[in-house]
Amino acid sequence: EIVLTQSPGTLSLSPGERATLSCRASQSVSNYLGWYQQKPGQAPRLLIYDASNRATGIPARFSGSGSGTDFTLTISSLEPEDFAVYYCQQRTNWPWTFGQGTKVEIK
Amino acid sequence: EVQLVQSGAEVKKPGESLKISCQGSGYSFTSYWIAWVRQTPGKGLEWVGIIYLGGSDIRYSPSFQGQVTISADKSIRTAYLQWSSLRASDTAMYYCARQAVVGYFDYWGQGTLVTVSS
Numbered sequence: 001e002i003v004l005t006q007s008p009g010t011l012s013l014s015p016g017e018r019a020t021l022s023c024r025a026s027q028s029v030s031n032y033l034g035w036y037q038q039k040p041g042q043a044p045r046l047l048i049y050d051a052s053n054r055a056t057g058i059p060a061r062f063s064g065s066g067s068g069t070d071f072t073l074t075i076s077s078l079e080p081e082d083f084a085v086y087y088c089q090q091r092t093n094w095p096w097t098f099g100q101g102t103k104v105e106i107k
Numbered sequence: 108e109v110q111l112v113q114s115g116a117e118v119k120k121p122g123e124s125l126k127i128s129c130q131g132s133g134y135s136f137t138s139y140w141i142a143w144v145r146q147t148p149g150k151g152l153e154w155v156g157i158i159y160l161g162g163s164d165i166r167y168s169p170s171f172q173g174q175v176t177i178s179a180d181k182s183i184r185t186a187y188l189q190w191s192s193l194r195a196s197d198t199a200m201y202y203c204a205r206q207a208v209v210g211y212f213d214y215w216g217q218g219t220l221v222t223v224s225s
Contacts, residue, residue, distance in 0.1 A: 001169075032210065034210070034211045043202050043204070043215035043216065043217065043218055044144075044152070044202075044204075044212075044215060045215075046207065046211055046212060046213045049207070049208050049210075049211040050208070050211075055207065055211075055213060056207075056213065087151075087152060089152075089211075091209065091210025091211065094166060094168075095154050095168035095169060095170070096154050096210060097153075097154070098151060098152040098153070098154075099151075100151050101151060
Protein backbone atom coordinates (compact mmCIF):
# COMPACT_ATOMS: atom_id res chain seq x y z
CA GLU A 1 0.00 0.00 0.00
CA ILE A 2 1.34 3.42 -0.98
CA VAL A 3 1.71 5.81 1.96
CA LEU A 4 1.21 9.52 1.35
CA THR A 5 2.78 11.91 3.84
CA GLN A 6 1.57 15.51 3.87
CA SER A 7 3.38 18.49 5.32
CA PRO A 8 3.05 20.63 7.23
CA GLY A 9 0.33 19.33 9.50
CA THR A 10 -1.02 22.83 10.01
CA LEU A 11 -0.39 25.99 8.03
CA SER A 12 -1.30 29.31 9.68
CA LEU A 13 -1.73 32.08 7.13
CA SER A 14 -3.69 35.26 6.55
CA PRO A 15 -6.18 35.93 3.75
CA GLY A 16 -4.34 37.07 0.63
CA GLU A 17 -1.21 35.05 1.41
CA ARG A 18 0.13 32.19 -0.69
CA ALA A 19 -0.27 28.64 0.62
CA THR A 20 2.08 25.83 -0.37
CA LEU A 21 1.14 22.30 0.69
CA SER A 22 3.29 19.23 0.13
CA CYS A 23 2.53 15.54 -0.40
CA ARG A 24 5.22 12.86 -0.60
CA ALA A 25 4.56 9.29 -1.74
CA SER A 26 6.35 6.22 -0.41
CA GLN A 27 6.92 5.11 -4.02
CA SER A 28 6.36 6.66 -7.40
CA VAL A 29 2.75 7.36 -8.30
CA SER A 30 3.67 8.87 -11.69
CA ASN A 31 1.25 11.81 -11.99
CA TYR A 32 -1.73 9.94 -10.54
CA LEU A 33 -2.16 12.26 -7.58
CA GLY A 34 -5.16 14.36 -6.69
CA TRP A 35 -6.10 16.93 -4.07
CA TYR A 36 -9.31 17.39 -2.11
CA GLN A 37 -10.57 20.13 0.20
CA GLN A 38 -12.75 19.36 3.20
CA LYS A 39 -14.54 21.84 5.42
CA PRO A 40 -16.06 20.95 8.81
CA GLY A 41 -19.29 19.00 8.45
CA GLN A 42 -18.87 18.62 4.70
CA ALA A 43 -17.74 15.90 2.33
CA PRO A 44 -14.41 16.23 0.51
CA ARG A 45 -14.38 18.28 -2.68
CA LEU A 46 -12.17 17.36 -5.63
CA LEU A 47 -9.80 20.22 -6.55
CA ILE A 48 -7.00 18.72 -8.67
CA TYR A 49 -6.60 15.42 -10.48
CA ASP A 50 -3.59 13.81 -12.14
CA ALA A 51 -1.26 16.23 -10.38
CA SER A 52 -2.10 19.42 -12.23
CA ASN A 53 -5.59 19.35 -13.73
CA ARG A 54 -8.22 21.49 -12.05
CA ALA A 55 -11.58 19.81 -11.56
CA THR A 56 -14.70 21.42 -12.97
CA GLY A 57 -15.54 24.72 -11.33
CA ILE A 58 -12.33 25.02 -9.31
CA PRO A 59 -10.91 28.58 -9.25
CA ALA A 60 -7.61 29.28 -10.97
CA ARG A 61 -5.95 30.26 -7.68
CA PHE A 62 -5.65 26.51 -7.00
CA SER A 63 -2.81 24.80 -8.84
CA GLY A 64 -1.02 21.49 -8.55
CA SER A 65 2.41 20.32 -9.61
CA GLY A 66 4.82 17.44 -9.25
CA SER A 67 5.40 13.91 -10.42
CA GLY A 68 6.91 10.70 -9.12
CA THR A 69 6.98 11.04 -5.35
CA ASP A 70 6.79 14.79 -4.64
CA PHE A 71 3.76 16.96 -5.21
CA THR A 72 2.61 20.45 -4.32
CA LEU A 73 -0.75 22.17 -4.05
CA THR A 74 -0.52 25.94 -4.26
CA ILE A 75 -3.23 28.43 -3.41
CA SER A 76 -1.97 31.67 -4.89
CA SER A 77 -3.95 34.08 -2.70
CA LEU A 78 -6.05 32.71 0.13
CA GLU A 79 -9.72 33.62 0.20
CA PRO A 80 -11.72 33.32 3.45
CA GLU A 81 -13.47 30.22 2.11
CA ASP A 82 -10.16 28.41 1.50
CA PHE A 83 -9.45 27.79 5.18
CA ALA A 84 -10.04 24.05 5.43
CA VAL A 85 -8.26 20.69 5.50
CA TYR A 86 -6.58 19.48 2.30
CA TYR A 87 -5.91 15.86 1.42
CA CYS A 88 -3.84 14.32 -1.33
CA GLN A 89 -4.88 10.97 -2.84
CA GLN A 90 -3.15 8.53 -5.19
CA ARG A 91 -4.82 6.29 -7.74
CA THR A 92 -1.76 4.43 -9.01
CA ASN A 93 -2.31 1.22 -7.07
CA TRP A 94 -5.38 -0.25 -5.43
CA PRO A 95 -6.12 0.34 -2.67
CA TRP A 96 -5.99 4.03 -3.44
CA THR A 97 -4.84 5.98 -0.41
CA PHE A 98 -5.17 9.43 1.09
CA GLY A 99 -2.65 11.49 2.97
CA GLN A 100 -3.37 12.44 6.56
CA GLY A 101 -4.26 16.01 5.66
CA THR A 102 -2.94 19.56 6.05
CA LYS A 103 -5.08 22.06 7.92
CA VAL A 104 -4.93 25.61 6.59
CA GLU A 105 -6.01 27.90 9.39
CA ILE A 106 -6.42 31.63 9.77
CA LYS A 107 -3.44 33.28 11.43
CA GLU B 108 -28.22 18.65 -10.84
CA VAL B 109 -26.13 15.66 -9.79
CA GLN B 110 -26.92 14.52 -6.26
CA LEU B 111 -25.98 11.61 -4.06
CA VAL B 112 -28.28 11.33 -1.06
CA GLN B 113 -27.33 9.00 1.74
CA SER B 114 -29.47 7.39 4.41
CA GLY B 115 -29.56 8.84 7.89
CA ALA B 116 -27.37 8.33 10.94
CA GLU B 117 -27.46 4.95 12.65
CA VAL B 118 -26.80 3.84 16.23
CA LYS B 119 -26.27 0.10 16.56
CA LYS B 120 -24.97 -2.44 19.07
CA PRO B 121 -21.99 -4.70 18.43
CA GLY B 122 -23.04 -7.81 16.53
CA GLU B 123 -26.01 -6.17 14.83
CA SER B 124 -26.38 -5.90 11.06
CA LEU B 125 -26.71 -2.71 9.05
CA LYS B 126 -27.24 -1.59 5.47
CA ILE B 127 -26.74 2.06 4.49
CA SER B 128 -27.70 3.52 1.16
CA CYS B 129 -26.70 6.13 -1.42
CA GLN B 130 -29.22 7.21 -4.05
CA GLY B 131 -28.02 9.01 -7.17
CA SER B 132 -29.98 11.45 -9.29
CA GLY B 133 -29.38 13.95 -12.06
CA TYR B 134 -27.05 11.77 -14.16
CA SER B 135 -26.85 8.45 -15.98
CA PHE B 136 -26.51 6.19 -12.94
CA THR B 137 -25.22 3.12 -14.74
CA SER B 138 -22.40 4.98 -16.48
CA TYR B 139 -20.36 5.55 -13.35
CA TRP B 140 -18.50 3.88 -10.54
CA ILE B 141 -19.53 4.64 -6.96
CA ALA B 142 -17.08 4.41 -4.09
CA TRP B 143 -17.57 4.11 -0.36
CA VAL B 144 -15.11 5.99 1.85
CA ARG B 145 -14.71 5.76 5.63
CA GLN B 146 -13.56 8.69 7.73
CA THR B 147 -12.44 8.48 11.33
CA PRO B 148 -10.46 10.89 13.52
CA GLY B 149 -7.77 8.27 14.02
CA LYS B 150 -7.24 6.86 10.53
CA GLY B 151 -8.53 9.70 8.37
CA LEU B 152 -10.00 8.92 4.96
CA GLU B 153 -9.94 5.32 3.73
CA TRP B 154 -11.37 3.69 0.59
CA VAL B 155 -13.75 0.88 1.52
CA GLY B 156 -14.52 -0.25 -2.02
CA ILE B 157 -15.97 0.65 -5.37
CA ILE B 158 -18.78 -0.69 -7.55
CA TYR B 159 -19.47 -0.19 -11.24
CA LEU B 160 -23.17 0.46 -11.74
CA GLY B 161 -23.00 -0.47 -15.43
CA GLY B 162 -21.88 -4.02 -14.74
CA SER B 163 -21.02 -6.34 -11.89
CA ASP B 164 -17.52 -5.16 -10.99
CA ILE B 165 -16.90 -4.63 -7.29
CA ARG B 166 -13.52 -4.04 -5.72
CA TYR B 167 -12.77 -4.02 -2.00
CA SER B 168 -9.83 -2.55 -0.18
CA PRO B 169 -7.92 -5.40 1.51
CA SER B 170 -8.63 -3.84 4.91
CA PHE B 171 -12.36 -4.16 4.33
CA GLN B 172 -12.54 -7.39 2.28
CA GLY B 173 -14.78 -9.86 4.08
CA GLN B 174 -15.91 -7.22 6.58
CA VAL B 175 -18.49 -5.41 4.43
CA THR B 176 -20.57 -6.01 1.31
CA ILE B 177 -21.12 -3.46 -1.44
CA SER B 178 -24.12 -3.85 -3.73
CA ALA B 179 -26.55 -1.86 -5.82
CA ASP B 180 -30.12 -1.82 -7.08
CA LYS B 181 -29.95 -0.10 -10.44
CA SER B 182 -33.74 0.03 -10.76
CA ILE B 183 -33.85 2.54 -7.89
CA ARG B 184 -30.45 4.12 -8.58
CA THR B 185 -29.12 3.13 -5.19
CA ALA B 186 -25.84 1.73 -3.94
CA TYR B 187 -25.45 0.02 -0.58
CA LEU B 188 -22.84 -0.72 2.04
CA GLN B 189 -23.70 -3.40 4.55
CA TRP B 190 -22.34 -5.20 7.57
CA SER B 191 -23.53 -8.56 8.91
CA SER B 192 -21.98 -8.10 12.33
CA LEU B 193 -20.91 -4.64 13.44
CA ARG B 194 -17.98 -3.91 15.70
CA ALA B 195 -17.20 -0.84 17.73
CA SER B 196 -14.32 -0.16 15.34
CA ASP B 197 -16.86 0.34 12.52
CA THR B 198 -17.90 3.61 14.17
CA ALA B 199 -17.21 6.27 11.55
CA MET B 200 -18.62 8.62 8.95
CA TYR B 201 -19.21 6.84 5.66
CA TYR B 202 -19.39 8.70 2.37
CA CYS B 203 -20.43 7.54 -1.07
CA ALA B 204 -18.89 9.30 -4.05
CA ARG B 205 -19.19 9.22 -7.85
CA GLN B 206 -16.09 8.68 -9.98
CA ALA B 207 -15.41 11.58 -12.33
CA VAL B 208 -12.11 10.56 -13.87
CA VAL B 209 -10.56 7.16 -13.17
CA GLY B 210 -9.64 7.14 -9.50
CA TYR B 211 -11.01 10.58 -8.64
CA PHE B 212 -14.45 11.42 -7.29
CA ASP B 213 -16.34 14.61 -8.02
CA TYR B 214 -19.75 14.26 -6.37
CA TRP B 215 -20.12 13.06 -2.81
CA GLY B 216 -23.02 12.20 -0.57
CA GLN B 217 -23.58 14.10 2.64
CA GLY B 218 -22.25 11.22 4.73
CA THR B 219 -23.84 8.66 7.05
CA LEU B 220 -22.61 8.56 10.63
CA VAL B 221 -22.55 5.02 11.99
CA THR B 222 -22.13 4.62 15.75
CA VAL B 223 -21.61 1.16 17.21
CA SER B 224 -21.77 1.04 20.97
CA SER B 225 -23.03 -1.30 23.64
